[in-house]
């Protein structure tokens with residue numbers, strides 16, 4: 416109570432402090448992922464895929480495709496083990512969605 420800066424209880428602040436320098440994107444801490452499959456269908460931007468890792472106790476892990484991530488934060492809500500972290504997107508503008516957003520800004524209509 417009182418001084419939480421989080422949008423959702425127990426989750427990191429949104430937006431992260433580096434948002435002014437780089438757009439925030441999500442990243443999966445793969446050691447925490449239990450392959451529950453909740454996050455890929457939840458992501459509106461197809462930014463989360465499941466990858467195989469046969470040597471691990473959990474045989475797959477979620478992975479964020481940085482070019483597609485918009486930093487919406489929904490995956491943080493989905494994950495039962497808090498496997499998502501924020502990271503600065505230093506490739507901002509390279510992905511299709513961000514490129515489209517930039518194109519929209521440049522359009523004359």
Ligand code: SF4
Pocket residue numbers: 440441457458459460461462463479483484485486487488489490491
């Ligand atoms: S922050 Fe949003 S766009 Fe990025 S991976 Fe999570 S749900 Fe998908």
Ligand code: SF4
Pocket residue numbers: 443447448449450451452453454455476477493494495496497498499
């Ligand atoms: S919601 Fe969390 S534990 Fe489940 S697949 Fe996604 S990252 Fe892994």
